[in-house]
Amino acid sequence: MRHFKTDKPTGQKGNAIGQSFIHESAIKQVIGKAVYVDDKAEEVNSLHAYPVVSTIAHGKILSIDTAPAFAVQGVVDIFSTKDIPGTNDIGPVFSGDILLTDEVIEYHGQPILLVVATSYKAARIAARKVVIEYQTSTPMLDIKQAIKEQHWVRPPHALNRGDAKQAIENAAHKIAGDLYIGGQEHFYLEGQVSIATPTEEGGMFIQCSSQHPSEVQHLVAKVLKQPFNYVTVEMRRMGGGFGGKETQAAPWTCLAALAAFHTGKTVKIRLARSDDFKSTGKRHPFYNTYQVGFDQQGLIEGVDININGYCGYSPDLSDAIVDRALFHADNAYYYPNAHINGNRCKTNTVSHTAFRGFGGPQGMIMAEQLVDDIAYYLKKDPLEIRKLNLYKPGRDLTPYKQKVDQFILKDMIAQMEEEGDYWARKKAIAAFNKTSPIIKKGLSLTPVKFGISFTVQHLNQAGALLVIYSDGSVHVNHGGTEMGQGLNTKIAQIVAQAFSIDMEHILVNATRTDKVPNTSPTAASSGTDLNGMAALNAANTIKDRLFEFASQHFDVSLEQMQLIDNQLVHEKGRISFSELINLAYLNRISLSTTGYYATPEIYYDREKAEGHPFFYYAYGLALSEVEIDILTGENTVTRTDILHDVGSSINPALDVGQIEGAFIQGMGWLTTEDLSWNDQGALASNAPATYKIPAIGDTPAEFNVTLYNSQNPATTVFKSKAVGEPPFMLGISVWSAIRNALASITDYQFAPSLNPPATPETVLNAVQAAQEWNKAAAQKTTTEKSHA
Structure with missing residues (x-):
């Protein structure tokens, strides 16, 4: 069963705001008439391009033999770095993102050459026939090694308030933990694709699937050594982006434009799905640690959190992504004393990039882990600890010194407790788990406080x-x-x-x-x-x-x-x-x-590590119930209830669609989507057969979404709030509920660490950890009795 509720009026004649108008392309998409870049009719004599990419993760190029590629019928030309009239560095903010390499290899799948042919098939076949000899080096793949050697793509940055070290030392209780957080493939339905057409004045007309047409325009112009006004970029619609086409669309467009520049003909480039997987950035994996001090009630007194982003070979957007992880390591909770450090770790993989939430999820999950861990340590319900530590008047300053001015989560939680029947279900689940030896149930309610604005000021x-x-x-x-x-x-x-x-x-x-x-x-x-x-x-x-x-x-x-x-x-x-x-x-x-x-009022002083980086916050709650099988490690989400704050909704149906989709995508990140590189730095999970996104059968059997009745206190368009990213982190409720089910094995006295994604293998490892804890606890009790 799936339904949504809203307290918003559905509008009246002459009032467009608040009405659930159908998506403008919905009918075209359903009947197959919505035109995407790859659907556009090819011009007469147009050409196709395909990249030649590295087959090692780190080393140097010793020799290149293109003769076998030129022998393929239809090959027109092959371009390299020497054919680039302008810049070869297309870093979006900082330098380091290379269009084509001619010497040093930094990751498996790095573009080296560009084959141009009369057909897509010929270009792709020829690209595989180029023979390249390498001198290999040991790739940096271990994030702990990168941290130890301070191997950064950008310098660390930290937030500080009060004396975190002393507060933790003086606290009645203190615990520590760590978490490996997996990355995520964007898995947009439409892959990376671009068409470049030379114009009569020597410029370039670009049609591409990009979230950032102006950046594509600027980078194409720089690669071709032309002024910006010589390049026009058009983008009608994308078949999904999720951040994977914010910077990652630019390299392929620049390559298509380079080929069009030299051949004088329209050139199209479209990556096959497996190559799209291998040669484009993902959501950053992270390795995070925490120490927290708290009192007997579970009130947090100090935190020391280390955020380590697995950035890949270049900066791309990692500086801002790790910053946002820092900004959200508090989530909805007040830290009176805090040290939150962020490292940008350089590794020999593709450069990781923007993904829905932009680092926020990787920071926010740490807040939820430490709150859960406090609860199990004190033998309390996690929701009690969450409510106790919420931001409220007088406890309203974030670690980056922005004042929180809206405190609706308390009321939202109260509404969810009642409508979701939290306490009765919690009691029933505990009773079920006592009599069920194989299937264990878990329940968790997690909040979201997500800052809205670009953290880079000029983008607003x-x-x-x-x-x-x-x-x-x-x-x-x-x-x-x-x-x-x-x-x-x-x-x-x-x-x-x-x-x-x-x-x-x-x-x-x-x-x-x-x-x-x-x-x-x-x-x-x-x-x-x-x-x-x-x-x-x-x-x-x-x-x-x-x-x-x-x-x-x-x-x-x-x-x-x-x-x-x-x-x-x-x-x-x-x-x-x-x-x-x-x-x-x-x-x-x-x-x-x-x-x-x-956007007014926003700024951030990086030297002082303080400011007002967000125009406002969006809030949400998810209450998820799961079942796990302790023999197989399989997990199922049986019910999810969501209450989400979108301000005064412009279009309730679209907002609910965004909430549903974001939640499922967040759930996939934390449960099924397992990115894996082999010990040579090659992406092993490089196709739908080896990388599992949530399917319809993975969605909660009961899925309820309610829009919270509020107005944005900030001056936004018709008092609405952003809805694209905040609901993604509601998926954390599923991960937390799985930990709750695991905790039932120890009678809720200990919750084993659960590194996402919580695949069956990961869950089984956690089950074993819980069972070993039980054995150790029993042994301790026996020893204490014998001494007595």
Whole structure:
């Protein structure tokens, strides 16, 4: 059973906000008419490109023989670093991300050459026939070794408040723990794909599947040694991104553009799924440790947390990702004394990158682990410890010195305790576990407090272009990208609300760098916050022009003028919106404008390690119940209840869809999705046959989602809140519930460590650890009795 509830009004005629409009591409997608980059008809004489990649993880290139590749029918040319007219370093923030290498190999699957042929098949076959001789070196694959040798891609950074060491030392109780946290493959349905077409003025027109068209524009221009205005990037829709197309789309687009530049023809590049797996970055794996001191009630007095990101060979976005992990190592809990350090570890793997949550999940899970561990140590229910340590007035300053100003989690937990029947179910589960020798049940309620904004300040800006044609139809371009999340639908609702016109009159079209320049990536859950506000500002600019014109034309006052239900209403009468627009056109009133928005109030002083990096926080709760089989290690989620804060929802159905999808993806990260590299640094889990994402059978048998009735205290577009990333971390409730089931083996006195993903093998290891704890406890009791 799956259902959702919302206390929000579903809207009324003339009111687009708060209504569950269907996703603008839903019908096209269902019937197969939604056009993606790979669906576009190929131009006559267009070419295909495919990369030649390394087959070792670390070493040097000694020789390259391309003759076998040139012998393949259809091969046109093969390009290397010497063919790059501009830069070969396409690092998005810091240098170090290499387009093609000609000497040093840093990871298995690193691009070396680019084969161009008349067909996709010929290019791919030829790429495999290039013979490369290497001098191999021992790759750095162990994160502990990287930490020991201080092998960083960027320097460490730490948050400090109070004296954490002394607070832990003075605490009545202290415990420590560690956690290896697995990475995650993006597994977007549409792989990396780009088409580059030379233009007559010597520039390049790019069609690609990217979350960051402006970055692609800039990097293509730099690689080709051209000004930015010579490159135009268009992106209509993606078949999923999840962060995997924020920076990772750029290399393949740059390679397609390089080939198009030299051949003078359109060039397409599309990675096969297995090569997409091998040569693109993942969610960062982490190795984290903690020490925590607390009192007899479980109130936290001090924490010392070390966050270690497994970054791969280059910086990519790792600096900001580890920062966000630091910022979320508190989750929803107040740490009066804290030292939270973040290391960016360099290893010989593909450079890991953005993924939904952007480091937040890897930090947040540490807060949930230490809270659970405190509860089992004190023989208390974990929910008691969670409620005790929540942020509240007077205990409201984060480790990075941002003040928390909304305390809705207390009420949300109370609502979930009642609606989810937490305490009665907990009691029933404990009774079940006492009489069930094989199947053990677990229950956990975990909260989320997630900061909304890019942690890099200048990215918190957006633009929009709004055009009204003389028949009253509206065309909108904005800087965000549509990857299935419904951004374009929400933008259309925002513009429809501003003009009080029906949605059918609005078309939101492809993202293009020649329509809206200098865009930020669609990431950090900020797509609607930024681009929606930019579109609203553009609409209000034209609305003001229309009102001023109508006031003069009809000789009426501005104060009593309103746009209502496709009409302009004033004190002398009314006129339809389309008639108003045509009248304004005939009277030479400008009907196009740009809108711009920059998020206010945010900053972060890195030297002081303090600031206000987030405009606001989004909150949520998940209550998950699981079953584990202690003989096989299999686990099943039997029920999940979610209560999530989206502010005043713009589109409840889309928001619920995001919540459901994010939760399942988070659950997959923590239970089934097992990235594995062999001892030579090659990705072993490189296909759907060896990498398991959650299927429909893995979803909770009972899955309930409720939108929490609130308004965003921050000035956001129609008081809504971001919903893309925060629900992802609700999946932590499943991992925590599995630990709760494991703890039942020891009568809830000890919960063994559970390194995610909690695959059957991992769960079995934890079962064994719990059973060994029981043996040790029994032996201790026997020894104590004999001494007595």
